[in-house]
Amino acid sequence: MTDLEFVQVNPVGEVKACVIWLHGLxxxxxxxxxxxxxxKLPADAGIxxxxxxxxxxxxxxxxxxxMHAWYDIRSLELDKRADPTGVAESANLIERLIERELELGVAPDKIVLAGFSQGGVIALHLGTRITHKLAGILALSTYMSEPDKLASEASELNRQTPILMCHGRMDDIVPMTYGRQAYNALQQAGFNVQWQDYMMEHNVCADEIEQISAWLQARLTG
Known part of the structure; x- marks a missing residue:
């Protein structure tokens, strides 16, 4: 696969940090x-x-x-939902985007990897294995590919990197139990993970956006 095309939203002034945000299926x-x-991030945040x-x-x-997809879905059963080959290929493509940011002068600990649904699967997979210390991992309405392999494949570098998982209680596309399984796997593997659920479906809501904003500012400013 070739390098990915992307939409880029630049800050007004100097770039000090970066959020790479992966969409869903x-x-x-x-x-x-x-x-x-x-x-509503501060104008001088430089993100x-x-x-x-x-x-x-x-x-x-x-x-x-x-369609645009980070991997094929052959079954809706959780343990068969994410094609491991596609997950690995997409993780490699996103790692190239991270390397691009490093070449542009953004420090790895000023990079947040974020994803919604399928994108969150890639964010969790790559963020727990990458050999750069990230600022944070944001996983929205998502689940985990092959959670049984996390303990053996995880990189020590991001064990203490803050991970925020958010999910809708009424999500009928990715049931909240799938997200909780990923959360439990991360906890058991010793990752610094935080959970928040909302009265919503498979989407984002105003309260969640407010929390994400505060979380990003805590990770990337100051």
């Missing part, structure tokens, strides 16, 4: 780009947002329909 980088002004477009691929559960 069938969406694109354009889907979450409008959230930047809603976060660049990068919203990559996932590769277009056939999705088995959608009768082979081609």
């Amino acid at each position: 069938g969406d694109s980088g354009h889907g979450f780009a409008p959230i930047v002004p809603e976060l 660049r947002f990068v919203f990559p477009h996932a590769p277009v691929r056939a999705i088995t559960i959608n009768n082979g329909y081609q």
